[in-house]
Amino acid sequence: MADPMKIRAQMKGDVAEIRILMSHAMETGQRKDAAGANVPAHFIQTITVDVGGKRVIDGQTGTSISRNPVFGFKMKGAKAGDKVVVNWVDNKGEKRTDEAAVA
Amino acid sequence: MKQNFIGALCALAVMGGAFAQTPKKPAAKPAAKAAAAPAAEATDAATLEFEKFRAEMEDSNPAELFEMKGQEQWKTKRGPKNVSLAESCDLGQGVGKVDGAYVKMPRYFADADAVMDAERRIVWCMVEKQGFKFDDIAKKPFQVENDSSAPDITNLVTYVATHSRNTKIDVPLNDPKVREAYEVGKEIAAYRAGPYDFSCNTCHGADGKRIRMQNLPNLSTPQGAIKGVQGWPGYRMTGGVMLTHQWRMGDCFRQQRFPQPKYASDAVTYLLTYMIGTANGQVYKGPGIKR
């Protein structure tokens, strides 16, 4: 599996705030390396976030997302202890799944 | 040690003289408002804009990804001696103790008979305790723009530094050896050399200086010095790289058109002792996120 992400999920009142930091080069395919060759495109395409077993976010992303992406989401209806599962898949078919509990 | 070093700097100045051009003023443009109060910075619209998002950017800092790697590397048995740093490396607070260690360096280590900054000390541990070769580490000690990962030492420095977040800088300047390093560092910071006749102080010796959109901290005051110190180690958005304070000293030398300092050498330790020691009492909030 690719490098792990960092997931933070905290209850603030009745809202759960979820911050996700992913480790990914997010290469656009436009960049040239030191030798002048194009660095091939390598970027996350799909992201899912499940909380307490339910799909809450279904995201698609492209090359305009920054390297080592950071995303923030909020939801109602979650509680401390609920499991947050984040999954991403990139254009090469590489993937990563990590989880954390809502604090 | 002081005389040897000043001798080396004189050689540098002579070299610089051979290539001298008409000394140019650095490109810094002090903002009009900066003259108002000591330790004041340009408070123009652009800077205020950056500050609006600063908290959010620092809150989820890609530096954390490197810290995670560093934690694993600190705790894993590695190297020819198959020993972990957690069980063998004393950063000044006891073997394996990382909490609060970063802000108490540079300090004198008797087992090495030298004043060492954090990165240099961790490298020393990797060599002496784990059996790695210094030259292998020094061959590529820093992450280069767009590299997919950082060198082990960078991850380790990030891990150690994270364990000093929200702690006051406390370089032991009462220790005569550390004080000596501080004084040499102060002289180096003032020493003009190279083809542009720059010193560290040219950019960092007074309030209100900046290069393009970046304000330059005045490193001669505690309030300015902490602004410099807490950015390191820092995740640099340009190129997506994790960089250390040791790296920054070398890059300053490059920008001043000086020869590069030897990795983890005395020269860098002296400068770091001066810079971090000046920030004593201020709270370290790193690792940082940088342009």
Add this chain to the structure above:
Amino acid sequence: MNTTRRTVLKGATASTVLAGLIAAGALRPTQVFASDWNKAAFEAKDTATALKGIGASAPAESKDVVVKVPDIAENGAVVPVDVVSNIPGTTSIAILIDKNPTALSGNFTFANGALPEISARIKMGQTSLVRAVVKAGDKYYVAQKEVKVTVGGCGG
């Protein structure tokens, strides 16, 4: 009489039907777990084509879509964007950057209690409008802000 159909429908639970369909190859597992990547929309070079790609036709300007971005990006490589939709029934938010080589940067769907807001960090090649396009019901809404970029962040 179609006995097969009756057998399938009578007393079959959703999961066995689903399992049967997956086994039959009629439904790929990826479709059950995440949407297929919208290649046409993400490879569109301009905003109009990208919007068509996500099915957003002529989004109406709305003050109920709040876009928070810096006026000037400190670095085009990492520009923070926060979007909040106050439009009832919001189901998705897309973020587009007009002047990027490909305009669509992301499209996010919300369900099961997720609030219609998102923060993300985008790359910008040059000064450009950053747009947030919201889907609520079957209507689309948009808000935008300009971000000045002094040094582009796409690696150049």
